[in-house]
Amino acid sequence: MMDAPVPMVAAEDNTEPQNSHAMTLKHGESFAVSGPDGELGGGSQGFFHRDTRHLSFLCLRLNGARPMQLSAGLQADNSVLTADLTNPALPDNGFGAPLGRGQLHLRRTRFLWGGTWHERLAIRNFSGAPCRLRLEFHFAADFADLFEVRGRRRALHGEHHRPDFKDNGVHLSYTGLDGIRRQTALCFDPPPRLLEAQRAVHELVLGANGRTTLFLSVRCGEGQELPPRRGFGVALHQSRAARHLSNAKLARVDSNDTLLNAVLRRSVADLSMLVTDTPHGPYPYAGTPWYSTPFGRDALITAWQTLWLDxxxxxxxxHFLAAHQAREVNAENDAEPGKILHEMRQGEMALLGEIPFRHYYGSVDSTPLFIMLAGAYLDRTGDTDTLQGLWPHIEAALGWIDQHGDSDGDGFVEYLRKTPNGLVNQGWKDSHDAIFHDDGSIAEGPIALVELQAYVHAAWLAAARIARALGQATRAIQLETRATELQERFDAAFWDAELGSYVLALDGRKRPCRIRSSNAGHALFGGIARPDRAAQMVRALLEPDAFCGWGIRTVTSRAARFNPMSYHNGSVWPHDNALIAEGFARYGYRQAAMQVFSGLLGAAGHDPAHRLPELFCGFRRRQGEGPTLYPVACSPQAWAAGTPIALLGVCLGLRFDPARRTILLDSPLLPPSVDHLALHNLQLGGGRADILLRRGGNGVQMEVLEQTGGVQVRMLPAA
Structure with missing residues (x-):
């Protein structure tokens, strides 16, 4: 048995330059995290495939020295990393003369495609004299499980095999305790002069103003591979063609506001990167780097946010979640029949059961959200054939709510984890301290969350719409009756007049967690809130103790556990705000929704990439300053990327009537900075429309630029 490989270069060379930030690439089941200069310096960096790190170290040395970074960046669509480098001062150019700093230009171009890392290194000599260079790639593959990279310790590991050398590369491999052999194949073009277990050495001679190009491919797993030079071009063409085909299906937005345009373009680019093709169709992985895997809740909300777009x-x-719906009781992964997936992992630790996340069902809200999305998909498309095929899975999900969701029979759905390795809290705020009482004490389960009851209410109504569309009127009436009854019970148990809001949750003893929280805003989103409660709730959520200027905090600044730097107790989550804003609009408070949209647009405007992260700190907005970043927030993250798209649709009042092939804009509002906005390629039932909205003296005016396939467009004026 071989030990895990150790990089051969000195430890001090492994650190990233100060003030640098990680660069992330993703395609399909693979992602890579590197420094901006393209180096993998150990730590949490690496090239990962299916939750295993296939390349843990990669550095480039030029006559023994590390090249200096000039600039680096990702293409606007996140697909290609480009780093421009130059040489430090070198004592010898290979012909007996020194080589001054900045005489060589090195350009690294890298992208991922089909489980393979493709890299091109172009070098040009500007020194005016020939030079002889020794170019070295140092590399290592530790095959660490992603959870190990994140800090989990393992007592035992599998076997690292001896390198298998090829004419122009080397195969590194490892057999895990799960019996699976994982392989990393590095291939160089042209072949290096010297190839060792952790080093490839090229010797180059460049004339004055001479140039050359080298290629490197790193493939995960077995399979035939084109030579790196040809493979680079073929894969780059395939990736561009796939992105073009995918983008052609999307609606597009253009306005006079450059910030709004940039934020929406970034959102679409981030989602394009995060969406992975599966045998069941496209699926948005939750976020990079550590959540680049299927999550149920995240994907359901992301798909909800982008329904109008695509x-x-x-x-x-x-279809993916239906295929992975739980079919039996298994306490080890919190599974129960009909329950919808929380998280799925493919690494060694998950396959061995060292962590419960191979197929983990520890989210209490994924199941009603699944039914809600099915109903919203029907509303958007009228696609009854798809719903007919999904109906058994919807019925199974409804069965889980009835048979397992309400563990104590009080009429509310609760959660209590079944495995000690699982999540203590199983709503979207899943930190251990996220659910608490007004004195700061942690609530003990089973926990009935406020937003969960809203989701169940909305799920029953969505299932009723589906049942009616499928000709099951009796089932629809039954579900509608249950939703009405739940709304009455909910208001009696959750409304707190002193708070002016619904409480955060009921604990296991049915004591209310009397906290004003963003969760209560989901009662508006799910439609369970009584209409006469809405105005008071909207005011409470926009008070300065809740709305920090960038968005609505997870809990108000008066809460016992408030900390603007915490993960769930005082921070601002974009997706949370998007759902609340949709709730505002649902009850007629469209201007309040616009206030949320404007705050988040301002936050995105302070990001160099115009991107909303997973969350940011909940400090009060200050003139001339951006939001305070949360240090380990995922960025990009799927439901954060979907937030601007969702909020635009909410503020425009976008709705669809497939039966009448009509696109509706209900009392549309334009952001304050927008005078005109065009929606292109807005599709419905095989037809499409292009629409122009202008700010006018009496509000928003609409012009239909083009409509095909029998699609009609109507605008409903403000009441």
Whole structure:
């Protein structure tokens, strides 16, 4: 048995330059995290495939020295990393003369495609004299499980095999305790002069103004591979063609506001990177780097946010989650029949059961959200054939709510984990301290969350719409009756007049957690809130103790556990705000929704990439300053990327009537900075429309630029 490989270069060379930030690439089941200069310096960096690190170290040395970074960046669509480098001062150019700093230009171009890392290194000599260079790649593959990279310790590991050398590369491999052999194949073009277990050495001679190009491919697993030079070009062409085909299905937005345009373009680019093709259709992985895997809740909400843009994502999410719906009781992974997946992992630790996340069902809200999305997909598309195929899975999910969701029979759905390795809290705020009482004490389960009851209410109504569309009127009436009864019970148990809000949760003893939280805003989103409660709730959520100027905090600044730097107790989550804003609009408070949208647009405007992260700190907004970043927030993250798309649809009042082939804009509002906005390629039932909205003296005016396939467009004026 061989030990895990150790990089051969000195430890001090492993650190990233100060003030640098990680660069992330993703395609399919693979992602890579590197420094901006393209180096993998150990730590949490690496090239990962299916939750295993296939390349843990990669550095480039030029006559023994590390090249200096000039600039680096990702293409606007996140697909290609480019780093421009130059040489430090070198004592010898290979012909007996020194080589001054900045005489060589090195350009690294890298992208991922089909489980393979493709890299091109172009070098040009500007020194005016020939030079002889020794170019070295140092590399290592530790095959660490992603959870191990994140800090989990393992007592035992599998076997690292001896390198298998080829004419132009080397295969590194490892057999895990799960019996699976994992392989990393490095291939160089042209072949290096010297190839060792952790080093490839090229010797180059460049004339004055001479140039050369080298290629490297790193493939995960077995399979035939084109030579790196040809493979680079073929894969780059395939990736561009795939992105073009995918983008052609999407609606597009253009306005006079450059910030709004940039934020929406970034959102679409981030989602394009995070969406992975599966046998069941496209599926948005939750976020990079550590959540680049299927999550149920995240994908359901992301698909909900983007329904108006492209309902095809919801189609893929529904079919994927239906295929992985739990079919039996298994306490080890919190599974129960009909329950919808929380998280799925493919690494060695998951396959061995060292962590419960191979197929983990520890989210209490994924199941009603699955039914809600199915109903929203029907509303958007009228696709009853798809819903007919999904109906057994919807019925199974409804059965879980009835048979397992309400563990104590009080009429509310609760959670209590079944495995000690699982999540203590199983709503979207899943930190251990996220659910608490007004004195700061942690609530003990079973926990009935406020937003969960809203989701169940909305799920029953969505299932009723589906049942009616499938000709099951009796079932629809039954579900509608249950939703009405739940709304009455909910208001009696959760409303707190002193708070002016619904409480955060009921604990296991049915004591209310009397906290004003963003969760209560989901009662508006799910439609369970009584209409006469809405105005008071909207005011409470926009008070300064809740709305920090960038968005609505997870809990108010008066809460016992408030900390603007915490994960769930005072921070601002974009997706949370998007759902609340949709709730505002649902009850007629569209201007309040616009206030949330404006705050988040301002936050995105302070990001160099115009990107909303997973969350940011909940400090009060200050003039001339951006939001305070949360240090380990995922960025990009799927439901954060979907937030601007969702909020635009909410503020425009976008709705669809497939039966009448009509696109509706109900009392549309434009952001304050927008005078005109065009929606292109807005699709419905095989037809499409292009629409122009202008700010006018009496509000928003609409012009239909083009409509095909029998699609009609109507605008409903403000009441």
């Amino acid at each position: 309902p095809g994502l919801a189609h893929g999410v529904l």
